[in-house]
Amino acid sequence: MARQARGQDIIRMEVGEPVFELPPRVAEAARSAVDGDHKGYTSSLGIPPLRQAIADFYRHRYAVDLDPERVVVTTGSSAALGMVCDLLLNPGDRLLLTDPGYPCNANFVRRCDALPARIPVDAENHYQPTPSAVASHWQQGTRALLVASPSNPTGDVLDAAAITGLNECVRARDGWLIVDEIYHGLCYTDGGLSTALACGEDIIVINSFSKYFAMPGWRLGWMVLPETAIPPVRLMTQNFFISPPAIAQHAALAAFHPESLAEFDARRETLRQRRDFLVPALRELGFTISHFPPGAFYVYAGIDGLADDCEDLCWQLLDQAGVSVTPGTDFGNHRAHRHVRFSYTAEPLPRLKEAVRRLAGVLGKPIPTDART
Ligand SMILES: Cc1ncc(COP(=O)(O)O)c(C=O)c1O
Secondary structure: OHHHHOOOOOEEOOOOOOOOOOOHHHHHHHHHHHHOOOOOOOOOOOOHHHHHHHHHHHHHHHOOOOOHHHEEEEOHHHHHHHHHHHHHOOOOOEEEEEEOOOOHHHHHHHHOOOEEEEEEOOHHHOOOOOHHHHHHHOOOOEEEEEEEOOOOOOOOOOOHHHHHHHHHHHHOOOOEEEEEOOOOOOEOOOOOOOOHHHHOOOOEEEEEOOOOOOOHHHOOEEEEOOHHHHHHHHHHHHHHOOOOOHHHHHHHHHHOOHHHHHHHHHHHHHHHHHHHHHHHHHHHHOOEOOOOOOEOOEEEEEOOOOOOOHHHHHHHHHHHHOEEOEEHHHHOOOOHHHEEEEEOOOOOHHHHHHHHHHHHHHHOOOOOHHHOO
């Protein structure tokens, strides 16, 4: 960003936030909320119409019947992740996470004086944990497993059978399964993904308006909790946040209008085209990508044969090609030095082609065919 501010042309492939226009109905709802009388705090669990709209969304999209009383609207999914850790973890407890995984999760755990315990995941299991890996990492004091589907940084998913298997494993140990579905809606396989809510009422599901809904700066997310968890979480939201942002909640209501949803869904095709260009082009440049990532907007690529260290490579690509990419070391320890993450959400296809041409120059490779025009 600093380089961009100095006028350098940087192709942004490190960012994890979508850059799309607000659907007209969402923009209009936000303007009306500003003009209307929405200056005050709201109910700490979120405005009832938004909790209802979220429950309706699960019914229409996933055929899951959900009591809106189980929905808690939060200040981004970050607030939800933090409160779930506060809810489940005592000092000295352990929470299982994937390595690689979303880096902030370990800090939510540490904030509770608990221990993030990482399960290494690899391409052969599509970067998701298996029940046997969970069983072997479960120790005394382990309270929960947190997974993301689709995941950051790999874009890999868990289908209903995989979620059910993980939940059975966790349940048998009196633990909790938390599924971060913040990239739901951004899945490029036919038929989309089923929500973890369809696999058990005891599963804690977290989601957000930041990715599929492309409203990251509005700081709004939600979680769906078992009924018994609502009173303690209400206490936390009242104390920690008072309420989620009022204007954002009124804007978000309009995000569930069929016209807005159609616009979000259409973007998936745009993202799919970017992914379908990028994966083969990066492979031609020598990056190792075992399979097409089915979701999110990331490609987690191996750098064996291209460089010894991901951070050196990222600096080189930034300095010499003006392309910014995230080092694997941001996402954990397991073979992290041997990977980088490319994001394809912030730049349109012609800019991604330009990025690939620049990378080819720096890496001394021929320009991949699809990047030539
Ligand atoms: C997997 C995952 N979970 C949670 C978050 C937090 O997002 P937000 O607080 O904007 O909902 C992110 C952000 O990139 C993420 O990648």
